[in-house]
Amino acid sequence: MSTLTERVAAGDRRALAQLISRIEREDPETQKILAELHASTSRASVVGITGAPGTGKSTLVNALARAFRKGTAGERPRTVGILALDPSSPFSGGAILGDRIRMRDLALDEGVFIRSMASRGCLGGLSRSTFPAVRALDAAGFEMILIETVGVGQDEVDVARQADTVIVVETPGLGDDIQALKAGVLEIADILAVNKADQPGADSAAESLRAMLDRNERTLDGWQPPIMQTVATTGKGVEELAAAVLSHRDHLARSGVGERRERERAERDLEERLRARLFEHWQTAGGNRLAEAAEKVARRECSPEEAVRALLDEGRLDKKPR
Amino acid sequence: MSTLTERVAAGDRRALAQLISRIEREDPETQKILAELHASTSRASVVGITGAPGTGKSTLVNALARAFRKGTAGERPRTVGILALDPSSPFSGGAILGDRIRMRDLALDEGVFIRSMASRGCLGGLSRSTFPAVRALDAAGFEMILIETVGVGQDEVDVARQADTVIVVETPGLGDDIQALKAGVLEIADILAVNKADQPGADSAAESLRAMLDRNERTLDGWQPPIMQTVATTGKGVEELAAAVLSHRDHLARSGVGERRERERAERDLEERLRARLFEHWQTAGGNRLAEAAEKVARRECSPEEAVRALLDEGRLDKKPR
Numbered sequence: 001m002s003t004l005t006e007r008v009a010a011g012d013r014r015a016l017a018q019l020i021s022r023i024e025r026e027d028p029e030t031q032k033i034l035a036e037l038h039a040s041t042s043r044a045s046v047v048g049i050t051g052a053p054g055t056g057k058s059t060l061v062n063a064l065a066r067a068f069r070k071g072t073a074g075e076r077p078r079t080v081g082i083l084a085l086d087p088s089s090p091f092s093g094g095a096i097l098g099d100r101i102r103m104r105d106l107a108l109d110e111g112v113f114i115r116s117m118a119s120r121g122c123l124g125g126l127s128r129s130t131f132p133a134v135r136a137l138d139a140a141g142f143e144m145i146l147i148e149t150v151g152v153g154q155d156e157v158d159v160a161r162q163a164d165t166v167i168v169v170e171t172p173g174l175g176d177d178i179q180a181l182k183a184g185v186l187e188i189a190d191i192l193a194v195n196k197a198d199q200p201g202a203d204s205a206a207e208s209l210r211a212m213l214d215r216n217e218r219t220l221d222g223w224q225p226p227i228m229q230t231v232a233t234t235g236k237g238v239e240e241l242a243a244a245v246l247s248h249r250d251h252l253a254r255s256g257v258g259e260r261r262e263r264e265r266a267e268r269d270l271e272e273r274l275r276a277r278l279f280e281h282w283q284t285a286g287g288n289r290l291a292e293a294a295e296k297v298a299r300r301e302c303s304p305e306e307a308v309r310a311l312l313d314e315g316r317l318d319k320k321p322r
Numbered sequence: 323m324s325t326l327t328e329r330v331a332a333g334d335r336r337a338l339a340q341l342i343s344r345i346e347r348e349d350p351e352t353q354k355i356l357a358e359l360h361a362s363t364s365r366a367s368v369v370g371i372t373g374a375p376g377t378g379k380s381t382l383v384n385a386l387a388r389a390f391r392k393g394t395a396g397e398r399p400r401t402v403g404i405l406a407l408d409p410s411s412p413f414s415g416g417a418i419l420g421d422r423i424r425m426r427d428l429a430l431d432e433g434v435f436i437r438s439m440a441s442r443g444c445l446g447g448l449s450r451s452t453f454p455a456v457r458a459l460d461a462a463g464f465e466m467i468l469i470e471t472v473g474v475g476q477d478e479v480d481v482a483r484q485a486d487t488v489i490v491v492e493t494p495g496l497g498d499d500i501q502a503l504k505a506g507v508l509e510i511a512d513i514l515a516v517n518k519a520d521q522p523g524a525d526s527a528a529e530s531l532r533a534m535l536d537r538n539e540r541t542l543d544g545w546q547p548p549i550m551q552t553v554a555t556t557g558k559g560v561e562e563l564a565a566a567v568l569s570h571r572d573h574l575a576r577s578g579v580g581e582r583r584e585r586e587r588a589e590r591d592l593e594e595r596l597r598a599r600l601f602e603h604w605q606t607a608g609g610n611r612l613a614e615a616a617e618k619v620a621r622r623e624c625s626p627e628e629a630v631r632a633l634l635d636e637g638r639l640d641k642k643p644r
Contacts, residue, residue: 031627038625052375259620266626267616271601273630274612278600279593290596294589298581303360304588305353308595312603 002029005036011141013113020115023132034132037139042262044081044138045249046145048160050188051169053150056195058084060169060232060241061148062103067235067242068144069111075246079111081142083133085149085159113142131162131269144245160188162265164258165248167191167241170209172201186212189225191244197229197237221257223248324351327358333463335435342437345454356454359461364584366403366460367571368467370482372510373491375472378517380406382491382554382563383470384425389557389564390466391433397568401433403464405455407471407481435464453484453591466567482510484587486580487570489513489563492531494523508534511547513566519551519559543579545570 007015022030049064051057061082071077106112117130130147137145149159160166168189186192192213194206206227213225226244230237252258293307302310329337344352371386373379383404393399428434439452452469459467471481482488490511508514514535516528528549535547548566552559574580615629624632 035625035627038619038627039622042622262620263613263616266619267612269626270612270616270619270629270633273626274604274633275597275601277630277634278604279597282596282600290589290592291585294585294592297360297588297592298584300361300364303357304591304595305357305360307592308599311592311596312599 002033002036005033008033008136008140009037009040013110013140016113016136016140017115019136020133023129023136024117026129030132034135037135041135041138043141044134044143044145045165045245046134046138046147046163047245048147048149048163048166048188049169050149050160050166051193051195055169055171056232057148057169060193060195060230060238061146062106063230063232063235063238064242064245065106065112065144065146067238069106069109072239072242075243077111078143079141080113081137081140081145082106082112082114083130083137083145083147084114084116085130085147113137113140130159134162157188161268164252164261165190165245167193167245169193169195170205171196172199172205189213190223190248191225191241192227193230193237193241194227195230195232198231198234202229222255223251223257324355324358327355330355330458330462331359331362335432335462338435338458338462339437341458342455345451345458346439348451352454356457359457363457363460365463366456366465366467367487367567368456368460368469368485369567370469370471370485370488370510371491372471372482372488373515373517377491377493378554379470379491382515382517382552382560383468384428385552385554385557385560386564386567387428387434387466387468389560391428391431394561394564397565399433400465401463402435403459403462403467404428404434404436405452405459405467405469406436406438407452407469435459435462452481456484479510483590486574486583487512487567489515489567491515491517492527493518494521494527511535512545512570513547513563514549515559515563516549516551517554520553520556524551544577545573545579 004015004019008019019030019033022033047064049057049061061084065080065082068078068080103114107114115133117133134145134147147159147163166188168186168191170192172194186209192206192209194202194209196202206229209227213227228237228241228244230241232238249258252261289311293302293311296302297304297307326337326341330341341352341355344355369386371379371383383406387402387404390400390402425436429436437455439455456467456469469481469485488510490508490513492514494516508531514528514531516524516531518524528551531549535549550559550563550566552563554560571580574583611633615624615633618624619626619629
């Protein structure tokens, strides 16, 4: 056991911050530490919060964290880890002054750990460090882990797959352009929040979301996604949203869906790891002739399909093993 | 040579449509057909057009296609293939009536091929069929291939990597929320278009984009991204935008950057293919015990790191070959 492992497992915040930094720079040592921490994980609820820019998502994450800390709606207070993958999030530094002030009390709370996982000017590759960071937060004892992401694209789907509960945030005012985008994002929603619900059109937004959900062919695993109306800036509806998250958590536990998803996540994760390792092995087995082959493909001397066949023969891994 | 190969290479539109449909449903036969078509490719210019919803991107793609068809700015007319990966694009069916009318003339033009690659309600995985579809359009003789995508996330970056020229579309009115997002997207821009430039603030939007570009640390490969002002609905500035695309094409050819990018693309593509094949081989070599291992990981009986080590031993591919 490395000392860092022990310190993280004991909930040491500085150790946790160090570990996440190492994860971000893909320090190979983290593999060992995360393996050691594995047995200490699985107690956290991982909540993905996603939505287009301008939906007030960050303020909602903020308010939600506060609700979990207070332990509203008859629930006990819980510790909260926040991972911000949204480059426009105040947690990620994209804050206007008001946001920073609003989050100061959270940042000073010992039961809250806030971390931005986005590196500006570098899209993609976020989710690779997200999953290990979630494991680290979980092992350190944080009970609710909130992941804030921007609501479009593949990163989104990857993050959603790692969450137990996905909240999709919408607003009354969004136009038809955005509506069309939602179809895909809605599929991953366990809970819908119509934020800025004090603006005109909140009810009709909620209704059209309901209609879209009803058309949805997604397997719901026995769960009907509730549509919550919130005003993150005043806190209106936020307790109810926090209660909905905990109620989804209960549903996952009772129905066995949570366990199934956990297995599926583990399987996808193992597959990813295997793919990476197999490729590394192919490279070290003297098969690193990729650049040369690419040159030939680019010159149209052979097709990529032919090149791959040739490369696998050279690496000898294409042969049936013994 | 299959008949479909010959028909696509001869520019037969129905054959092309069939091939792309097969690509979308990942018919294994397409591998062979694309390999046969490989020698007929590489003449097309692949242009990625990206931007947030509401920037008028689709209308701009439309206008740009028309400009290439007319052969404006002293250039000869060119054939155009359009791949719409944006679920809100009128090309993808998310059209309001006006859009449909505007694109009718394009749809009837024999020199234009329009295809939506998005399947609604299924985010992610788009780019996997995009690259083969580009190859098919290229082999069928389409000279300008326009790929329309939504401007956030990993799909974006993947598509941009496959394009020769990336146009990032902005509008004067976008708020600070969107500004923060741009940092990453700007890095992939070869050309910036401030669309809806008849709205107030177009000049200052162009100026702030210029300032952001100047702060950018990206290797520009000797190309200074121009910032064009367009009004897609009236066609204002669209000829100039088309000319900028062709000028970037010339730059790529003259500087050798185009060839280098082609090699890099081929290398990434080969790597992808190798990873997939190596994993398939691992599975068929009796190593398909993933589900069982995932179960153990989910139960915290072993860490994923340990599971992968065990799985590679079982699959025998972790051993040094011979």
